[in-house]
Amino acid sequence: MIVLNKAYLTGKESEYIREALEKQTSGNGVFTKKCHRFFLDKYGFKKTLLTPSCTAALEMAAILLDIRPGDEVIVPSFTFVSTANAFVLRGATVVFADSLSVHPNIDPDALEKHITPRTKAIVVVHYGGVAVDMDKIMDFANRHNLFVVEDAAQAIDAFYKDRPLGSIGHFGCFSFHDTKNIVCGEGGLLVINDARFFPRAEIVWEKGTNRSAFIRGEVDKYGWVDIGSSFLLSEVTAAFLYAQLEEIDSIQNKRREAWHYYWDNLKAFVSEYGVSMPEIPAFATHNAHIFYLICESSEQRDALTKSLKQSGIQAYFHYPPLHLSKFYLQSHRPVSLPNAAKFSEQLVRLPVYAGLTTTDQDFVIAELKKALG
Numbered sequence: 001m002i003v004l005n006k007a008y009l010t011g012k013e014s015e016y017i018r019e020a021l022e023k024q025t026s027g028n029g030v031f032t033k034k035c036h037r038f039f040l041d042k043y044g045f046k047k048t049l050l051t052p053s054c055t056a057a058l059e060m061a062a063i064l065l066d067i068r069p070g071d072e073v074i075v076p077s078f079t080f081v082s083t084a085n086a087f088v089l090r091g092a093t094v095v096f097a098d099s100l101s102v103h104p105n106i107d108p109d110a111l112e113k114h115i116t117p118r119t120k121a122i123v124v125v126h127y128g129g130v131a132v133d134m135d136k137i138m139d140f141a142n143r144h145n146l147f148v149v150e151d152a153a154q155a156i157d158a159f160y161k162d163r164p165l166g167s168i169g170h171f172g173c174f175s176f177h178d179t180k181n182i183v184c185g186e187g188g189l190l191v192i193n194d195a196r197f198f199p200r201a202e203i204v205w206e207k208g209t210n211r212s213a214f215i216r217g218e219v220d221k222y223g224w225v226d227i228g229s230s231f232l233l234s235e236v237t238a239a240f241l242y243a244q245l246e247e248i249d250s251i252q253n254k255r256r257e258a259w260h261y262y263w264d265n266l267k268a269f270v271s272e273y274g275v276s277m278p279e280i281p282a283f284a285t286h287n288a289h290i291f292y293l294i295c296e297s298s299e300q301r302d303a304l305t306k307s308l309k310q311s312g313i314q315a316y317f318h319y320p321p322l323h324l325s326k327f328y329l330q331s332h333r334p335v336s337l338p339n340a341a342k343f344s345e346q347l348v349r350l351p352v353y354a355g356l357t358t359t360d361q362d363f364v365i366a367e368l369k370k371a372l373g
């Protein structure tokens with residue numbers, strides 16, 4: 001069986017976890033600080049807070065933006081549930097936007113029509129770690145006075161021009177879930193790029209208290225000063241994460257090798273069957289998070305995934321578009337987002353992870369040829 005994704009372990013995880021068990025297991029200890037320091041040194045992220053998930057980081061962003069009932073937030077339909085749900089939890093109305101025709105990412109030139117006097121924020125998702133055109137997004141947001149949240153769940157170590165993803169909008173949200181490039185079981189990161197939010201971010205993180213300021217000795221007691229929740233990552237998990245971060249370059253190199261092996265060996269022949277390769281814009285340096293193909297029809301895609309499954313290869317689609325979800329349609333009129341629907345019907349992801357062997361990849365490629373032929 002060749003699985004879609006497999007977490008790569010560096011070997012240091014259990015050692016660091018044992019160290020955390022001896023020192024401190026609750027959050028905001030030595031390993032949390034080491035991780036925060038790593039993100040500052042490696043990517044220049046000025047203010048970071050580890051969270052239990054990317055979902056939690058998105059929820060923090062929604063609280064910090066003071067999203068309330070009546071506010072509208074523009075969100076891509078082709079994404080994971082949490083991108084929208086975090087804002088719905090605050091009472092926002094989500095307004096779904098379509099993908100580009102050539103890429104699952106949000107279409108920055110088709111956003112104007114979604115603007116109303118109530119629009120407060122836009123969320124972008126860098127699908128597969130491939131950057132959205134952030135100059136266009138920031139320009140749009142500035143013209144309409146909107147906040148920008150980057151759902152960079154899949155985008156660690158990926159770039160827009162020379163800027164790391166997650167550092168461009170007001171907030172960046174990352175995931176270290178088991179299915180992502182860098183893992184710690186369940187974990188996430190909120191990156192705060194606008195200094196106005198720094199003090200309140202720490203308070204929301206610490207359950208609505210000024211405990212962070214107290215720990216730094218800035219106040220002599222701490223108490224309830226705002227809303228918040230339990231948004232810290234345990235030190236046990238932060239220790240796991242730090243072992244991964246230390247090896248990020250080698251994990252990423254392995255992953256990129258696997259991605260490019262598909263690229264080099266598929267590009268010449270898939271077009272003969274009407275299948276398209278991923279489009280990578282010149283401004284994007286991606287992180288090899290996903291290798292996908294776009295089939296010419298849903299029938300071709302479904303036949304292909306079925307055939308690969310019979311050969312013991314996990315190849316999956318992505319996502320049921322949120323504008324067609326049961327939850328959304330319960331309370332909203334249907335909208336038409338043809339590109340999001342198309343990717344949902346025609347996209348297939350191939351197994352890709354650090355440590356995937358070329359022998360396995362050759363098998364995937366051979367079975368793919370058979371299935372398409």
Ligand SMILES: *Cc1c(COP(=O)(O)O)cnc(C)c1O
Nearest residue numbers: 053054055080082153175176177
């Ligand atoms: C994985 C993912 C999430 C959720 O991440 P968790 O850490 O599991 O909460 C959110 N958005 C996108 C685009 C994702 O891929």
